[in-house]
Amino acid sequence: MLKEKIKGLAKELKSEVISNRRHLHANPELSYQEFETAEFVRQKLAEIGVSQVEQKATTGWTALIEGKNPTKRIIALRADMDALPIIEANEVSYKSKKNGVMHACGHDAHTASLLGAAKILHSVKDQFEGTIKLIFQPGEEVAPGGASYMIKDGALENPRPSGIIGQHVMPFIPAGKVGFRQGIYMASADELYITVKGKGGHGAMPETLIDPVLISSHLIVALQQVVSRAANPKVPSVLSFGRVEALGATNVIPNEVKIQGTFRTLNEDWRAQAHQKMLQIAKGLVEGMGGEVDFEIRKGYPFLQNDPELTARATLAAKEYLGEENVLDLDIWMAAEDFAYYSQEIDGCFYRLGTRNEEKGIVSSVHTPTFDIDEDALEIGAGLMAWLAVSELEKA
Numbered sequence: 001m002l003k004e005k006i007k008g009l010a011k012e013l014k015s016e017v018i019s020n021r022r023h024l025h026a027n028p029e030l031s032y033q034e035f036e037t038a039e040f041v042r043q044k045l046a047e048i049g050v051s052q053v054e055q056k057a058t059t060g061w062t063a064l065i066e067g068k069n070p071t072k073r074i075i076a077l078r079a080d081m082d083a084l085p086i087i088e089a090n091e092v093s094y095k096s097k098k099n100g101v102m103h104a105c106g107h108d109a110h111t112a113s114l115l116g117a118a119k120i121l122h123s124v125k126d127q128f129e130g131t132i133k134l135i136f137q138p139g140e141e142v143a144p145g146g147a148s149y150m151i152k153d154g155a156l157e158n159p160r161p162s163g164i165i166g167q168h169v170m171p172f173i174p175a176g177k178v179g180f181r182q183g184i185y186m187a188s189a190d191e192l193y194i195t196v197k198g199k200g201g202h203g204a205m206p207e208t209l210i211d212p213v214l215i216s217s218h219l220i221v222a223l224q225q226v227v228s229r230a231a232n233p234k235v236p237s238v239l240s241f242g243r244v245e246a247l248g249a250t251n252v253i254p255n256e257v258k259i260q261g262t263f264r265t266l267n268e269d270w271r272a273q274a275h276q277k278m279l280q281i282a283k284g285l286v287e288g289m290g291g292e293v294d295f296e297i298r299k300g301y302p303f304l305q306n307d308p309e310l311t312a313r314a315t316l317a318a319k320e321y322l323g324e325e326n327v328l329d330l331d332i333w334m335a336a337e338d339f340a341y342y343s344q345e346i347d348g349c350f351y352r353l354g355t356r357n358e359e360k361g362i363v364s365s366v367h368t369p370t371f372d373i374d375e376d377a378l379e380i381g382a383g384l385m386a387w388l389a390v391s392e393l394e395k396a
């Protein structure tokens, strides 16, 4: 049976997937600079013998694994390859060799898992019908997102897959388990850059000044009404400001205040309305208090929608592979992920690979200097991806 065969191959390949992951972990590269990583992936794909390897978006690749009757149906599997500007604090043999760059989001694990899945799928390609398209993308962590460049560069064409499956490590889920969610799953994320301009001067003479600090204080409070009053309570929205810069002193009121924040939601129409609302409130309030405002909204990734049918089929396949008890239902997650771009083009399923292990002390969140994964999860990372792909080719 193909499932048992894939499980066996995943077990055999586990040490290779771990060693690939360790190589990538020790040699991380920042977004859009994944040159050595891309070369490593290209070599591995050549060793496996996949066909039609094509360079996309400078440091990305697409490749095909063709089964019998290759045009019958096409499904894509995606991995991201970039690391983060973080100084690794883990003392491990595979610690980052680049100071200040770290695979702290598990993209090393995603790339190694997809290479493992590719090797498995290549060795069973006479046992399924259809084609599996591999997508290795750069730049997930930095807007506008490597996925958007991959799509522009034709990653979803020639041949066009009907659906795409992506996996991401999840340090809140124990290794051995995975998580799925049908429908809306992750948020859109937009960066907000506000400059409130007034007229600075001596703090003892406010009557001669236009105080941008006071105006900004009102503005931060007023903007929350977008989330608390204007938003439909059934559509999750988050507005957070993480940076407020007023470079005055106890007795000096500055000329301007800079504010930075993020706006996240799960509906594209509401997202656009909220932008207008924020701009309107800011202009009205700041000008009403005698100041001026520059308000720049840098649009990030769209929200991520998991196609309900594809995700239901994948969830079922995961239950067949791992057992019912090891497949969890996920809640909405207000982080953003550029897999969302693919999910706006074709059916998408973005699921979570559990990588937590409290006994081994592996509990840190992604994007932290102590993030790591329980590498035992990589056997599932490679095997399950392969199984989801062939199941999807068979079932649909």
Ligand SMILES: [Zn+2]
Binding pocket: 104, 105, 141, 366, 367
């Ligand atoms: Zn990340």
Ligand SMILES: [Zn+2]
Binding pocket: 105, 106, 107, 140, 168
């Ligand atoms: Zn990530």
